[in-house]
Amino acid sequence: xxxxxxxxxxxxxxxxxxxxxxxxxxxxxxxxxxxxxxxxxxxxxxxxxxxxxxxxxxxxxxxxxxxxxxxxxxxxxxxxxxxxxxxxxxxxxxxxxxxxxxxxxxxxxxxxxxxxxxxxxxxxxxxxxxxxxxxxxxxxxxxxxxxxxxxxxxxxxxxxxxxxxxxxxxxxxxxxxxxxxxxxxxxxxxxxxxxxxxxxxxx
Amino acid sequence: xxxxxxxxxxxxxxxxxxxxxxxxxxxxxxxxxxxxxxxxxxxxxxxxxxxxxxxxxxxxxxxxxxxxxxxxxxxxxxxxxxxxxxxxxxxxxxxxxxxxxxxxxxxxxxxxxxxxxxxxxxxxxxxxxxxxxxxxxxxxxxxxxxxxxxxxxxxxxxxxxxxxxxxxxxxxxxxxxxxxxxxxxxxxxxxxxxxxxxxxxxxxxxxxxxxxxxxxxxxxxxxxxxxxxxxxxxxxxxxxxxxxxxxxxxxxxxxxxxxxxxxxxxxxxxxxxxxxxxxxxxxxxxxxxxxxxxxxxxxxxxxxxxxxxxxxxxxxxxxxxxxxxxxxxxxxxxxxxxxxxxxxxxxxxxxxxxxxxxxxxxxxxxxxxxxxxxxxxxxxxxxxxxxxxxxxxxxxxxxxxxxxxxxxxxxxxxxxxxxxxxxxxxxxxxxxxxxxxxxxxxxxxxxxxxxxxxxxxxxxxxxxxxxxxxxxxxxxxxxxxxxxxxxxxxxxxxxxxxxxxxxxxxxxxxxxxxxxxxxxxxxxxxxxxxxxxxxxxxxxxxx
Numbered sequence: 001x002x003x004x005x006x007x008x009x010x011x012x013x014x015x016x017x018x019x020x021x022x023x024x025x026x027x028x029x030x031x032x033x034x035x036x037x038x039x040x041x042x043x044x045x046x047x048x049x050x051x052x053x054x055x056x057x058x059x060x061x062x063x064x065x066x067x068x069x070x071x072x073x074x075x076x077x078x079x080x081x082x083x084x085x086x087x088x089x090x091x092x093x094x095x096x097x098x099x100x101x102x103x104x105x106x107x108x109x110x111x112x113x114x115x116x117x118x119x120x121x122x123x124x125x126x127x128x129x130x131x132x133x134x135x136x137x138x139x140x141x142x143x144x145x146x147x148x149x150x151x152x153x154x155x156x157x158x159x160x161x162x163x164x165x166x167x168x169x170x171x172x173x174x175x176x177x178x179x180x181x182x183x184x185x186x187x188x189x190x191x192x193x194x195x196x197x198x199x200x201x202x203x
Numbered sequence: 204x205x206x207x208x209x210x211x212x213x214x215x216x217x218x219x220x221x222x223x224x225x226x227x228x229x230x231x232x233x234x235x236x237x238x239x240x241x242x243x244x245x246x247x248x249x250x251x252x253x254x255x256x257x258x259x260x261x262x263x264x265x266x267x268x269x270x271x272x273x274x275x276x277x278x279x280x281x282x283x284x285x286x287x288x289x290x291x292x293x294x295x296x297x298x299x300x301x302x303x304x305x306x307x308x309x310x311x312x313x314x315x316x317x318x319x320x321x322x323x324x325x326x327x328x329x330x331x332x333x334x335x336x337x338x339x340x341x342x343x344x345x346x347x348x349x350x351x352x353x354x355x356x357x358x359x360x361x362x363x364x365x366x367x368x369x370x371x372x373x374x375x376x377x378x379x380x381x382x383x384x385x386x387x388x389x390x391x392x393x394x395x396x397x398x399x400x401x402x403x404x405x406x407x408x409x410x411x412x413x414x415x416x417x418x419x420x421x422x423x424x425x426x427x428x429x430x431x432x433x434x435x436x437x438x439x440x441x442x443x444x445x446x447x448x449x450x451x452x453x454x455x456x457x458x459x460x461x462x463x464x465x466x467x468x469x470x471x472x473x474x475x476x477x478x479x480x481x482x483x484x485x486x487x488x489x490x491x492x493x494x495x496x497x498x499x500x501x502x503x504x505x506x507x508x509x510x511x512x513x514x515x516x517x518x519x520x521x522x523x524x525x526x527x528x529x530x531x532x533x534x535x536x537x538x539x540x541x542x543x544x545x546x547x548x549x550x551x552x553x554x555x556x557x558x559x560x561x562x563x564x565x566x567x568x569x570x571x572x573x574x575x576x577x578x579x580x581x582x583x584x585x586x587x588x589x590x591x592x593x594x595x596x597x598x599x600x601x602x603x604x605x606x607x608x609x610x611x612x613x614x615x616x617x618x619x620x621x622x623x624x625x626x627x628x629x630x631x632x633x634x635x636x637x638x639x640x641x642x643x644x645x646x647x648x649x650x651x652x653x654x655x656x657x658x659x660x661x662x663x664x665x666x667x668x669x670x671x672x673x674x675x676x677x678x679x680x681x682x683x684x685x686x687x688x689x690x691x692x693x694x695x696x697x698x699x700x701x702x703x704x705x706x707x708x709x710x711x712x713x714x715x716x717x718x719x720x721x722x723x724x725x726x727x728x729x730x731x732x733x734x735x736x737x738x739x740x741x742x743x744x745x746x
Contacts, residue, residue, distance in 0.1 A: 087734035091741060139726070
């Protein structure tokens, strides 16, 4: 069961980041979020799973409402790819060291290799999304994926972690709503969600 | 944090001089600054400056010293800025140059701390024989140069002279900043580092001194504004002090320090005279002044004493200190073939100083007046009393040099002064006075004084306007401006090409356009930089 869930979460996250149509990626994001809820239940954090379910539903509504279906031109720059790859590799190594070398807060991280791999993979996908994607809604999705990874790590690492994660999930909902509102304002102002066309900061 | 102070005879002399100047300038300001706005701030800044000066000269460790030195940069900015809205740019320039050199000083002090492990000033004498001591020496020297106004950090003084109140010029760049800058330079050369004659750093200091003397005095020759002309002399005279201290010969070092006291006295006096003229005649433009000697006899007498003193005419104090510097340079003649260059620069600079003061005295006090209908009166006693005190100090320091200033003010700073030249000021004074007396007797006895008469000038029956025929003096040295390659250089100087502040500004703007090219405004770029930084952080943490 955990392996199946692991597969669903990772592939749904990849689909959410990579699908061409924005509405598809929002749907994939929904699947991912609900799978993460199931993972929480398996981990034994029922309260967090409930909170996550409510937050996920609200998020989906907000994102579907915000979705403007746009084909996005992608032009990757070399330094983006280089620094992102470098970051993900080093982050993996560092997170591995940290997870297996840190003191025990109540649960042994050494027994949860699968969860740690899942956390690292999810976080890397989120970073990739934020660094590479040009569409604001996708960037927001990438940030939420990273947030899920953090919640998952907190739950896996400590017994009290789920209480903290409930707060984190709620705060994440609030920040996502603010981000979507900002994206809406930017869309009204620039007529596009493509961030490579918003160049007011150019020096 | 502890403030550490140390009392020494030299520091006390500086502090005493600073107190005297503060008292005289404040007395003078009662009348000069009358009716200006926000005077309470002005007086407060002056008193804060005095306090910080005391702190800086008595400081025993570098931290205390730097703190008071920083306060002095701030009060300089505030005082120059008290000249009104148009003084803002000059105040900023002063602050940037003096503050920027403070940063260099902090760097140099850091090096010294790393080398000796102590922040006590002069705890260990560092020999100047390897790279780090030399870098530290140059950094500290930059701070002293900027404060005293030596080239290439001098440009804030002429700029401030145009806009700042004249009392501020007389107080800070002319008196206190000279005292502090040269005090620090002499501490650097005497206590902190071991400066030996003919070492590379000694030659470097002498080159800087000679350049400062010559270039500043050449710039001064062609100025049209009384205050600006004086400010270039304030720069030029620093060259003598640096030259004297740079030789490393005790008598010349003592001469440099004595010149610092003398310069503070006569330069302050000259600025105060300029302020008196400005207050009474309403302008400092040399083309619009003239013939003030009869209307303002006391100001004229004081300015004349100052002018003769700065030009090094015996028996006044300026001669005495320059004479000591010459002696030191001539002592170098046994060991270095270049001594003739320093001597020529010093003597030629002195001659050009006299030339430009001939111009000032003629254009301001002698000649015909620009506007005879304007009735100019002598300034009130509140203003001429400080000038008279300073003028009499000029005379006393010259005539009684060996008995008053040298043993009490200069000797505590330098060990082993040996006077080699024969010069008896008292006898020379008597002889000078006698010869002057004989000259006056001959002049008046033969009745030449009565034969001069002035007649109105006519051309074709038309009475000419005085303004058109009078000789104002501002064009005395135009032949110099037009000689050889000098016109091009003067034009470039006019455009501020040699100004270190302008060069720095250009370099800064160039660097910032380079950096702003990195901002392409795309989120992806910024995220890439963030990720790159985080990756570097990971490497450092895992390693």
